[in-house]
Amino acid sequence: MLRIGICDDIREEVEKQEKQVRQITYQIGIRADIRKCYSGMDLLMEIELSGQFDIILLDIELGGMNGIETAKILREKDKNVKIIYVTSYAEYVHYAFAVHAFAYLLKPVSQEQVKAQLQEAISYYQKRKKEDEISIRFETKDGAELVRINDIYYFEYRERRVYVKTKKENLIIRGGIREIAERMKGY
Numbered sequence: 478m479l480r481i482g483i484c485d486d487i488r489e490e491v492e493k494q495e496k497q498v499r500q501i502t503y504q505i506g507i508r509a510d511i512r513k514c515y516s517g518m519d520l521l522m523e524i525e526l527s528g529q530f531d532i533i534l535l536d537i538e539l540g541g542m543n544g545i546e547t548a549k550i551l552r553e554k555d556k557n558v559k560i561i562y563v564t565s566y567a568e569y570v571h572y573a574f575a576v577h578a579f580a581y582l583l584k585p586v587s588q589e590q591v592k593a594q595l596q597e598a599i600s601y602y603q604k605r606k607k608e609d610e611i612s613i614r615f616e617t618k619d620g621a622e623l624v625r626i627n628d629i630y631y632f633e634y635r636e637r638r639v640y641v642k643t644k645k646e647n648l649i650i651r652g653g654i655r656e657i658a659e660r661m662k663g664y
Contacts, residue, residue, distance in 0.1 A: 478508045478509065478510050479502070479507055479508065479509045479510070479531050479532070479599065479602060480509070480510050480512070480528070480529070480530045480531050480532075481498055481502075481509050481510070481511045481512070481530060481531065481532045481533070481534070482511075482512050482513075482514060482520060482523065482524075482530040482532070482533040482534070482535075483495055483498065483511065483512070483513050483514065483533075483534045484513075484514040484515070484516070484517065484519070484520040484533065484534070484535045484536060484539070484544070484547070485515070485534075485535075485536040485539070485563070486515055486516060486536065486538070486539045486540045487536075488515065490536070490563075490584075491513045491514075491515065492513075494534055494563065494591070495511055495513060497588055497591045497592075498511055498534070498591070498595065499511065500588070501588070501591060501592045501595050501596075502595070504592075505596065505599070507599060512527070512530070515540075516539050516540050516541055516542070517539050517541060517542035517543065517544065517546060517547030517550075518541060518542060520533070520535070520547060520551075521547065521550060521551070524551070524554075524555075529554070529555050529557075529558060530555075530558050531557075531558065531559065531598075531602045532558070532559045532561065532579075532595065532598045532599070532602070533551070533558055533559070533560050533561065534561050534563050534591075535547065535548065535560055535561070535562055535563070536562070536563060536564050537562060537564040537565075537566050537569045538564065538565070538566060544562060544564070544569075545569065545572045545573070545575070545576060548560055548573075548576035548578070549575075549576055551576075552576055552577065556577075557605065559579040559580075559598040559601060559602070560573075560576065560577070560578045560579055561578070561579050561580040561581075561582065561594050561595075561598065562578050562580065562581045562582065563582045563584060563586055563591075564581075564582070564583065564584060565583065565584045567583055579594070579597075579598055580594040580597075580598075582594065608626065608627055609625065609627050610625075611625065611626045611627075611664075612624060612625045612626065613626060613660070613661075613664075615641065615648065615650040615651075615652075616650060616651040616652065617648050617649060617650055617651065618649060618651070622648055622650075624641070624643055624648070626664050628643045628644040628645060629641060629642075629643050630642040630643060630644070632654065632657055632658075632661075634654040639651075639652060639653070639654050639657055641657075
């Protein structure tokens, strides 16, 4: 399920964006958990309590911490979240690049603008999710091991053995380093 956060200090704006996002995700057949936040601190607390978002629609001018400061804190913990700024302030666009914003929309935004950006962000999410599911089988001295491609950090050839360092473990695998390199070319 796709997790989407909407953060704006104007409640009517949050409600409007939530309605747009619900309609769009329904139209394209995506199940979404949409969370509403009304300040940068509120958004950060929501993440702390219920986990990371895949996409965030974020205003720049918020009470207290602004959207750029909020995004800087977000980026320290999550490099993958797609941040779509929805704001009335064109002059902050260059600051958005510093936090690797996915898009920058100026209010008032149309349903078509939101839909275009959401669809593109969702396509990145789906691609990443698909890549997370790809696994490869390696033969070890203890038998076959299935390893997710995205869990592999590196391979090392040492003392006539091939080692693979993964997120969870280190394995000694059968086969030569050239053979492994050839198998891994596509990834």
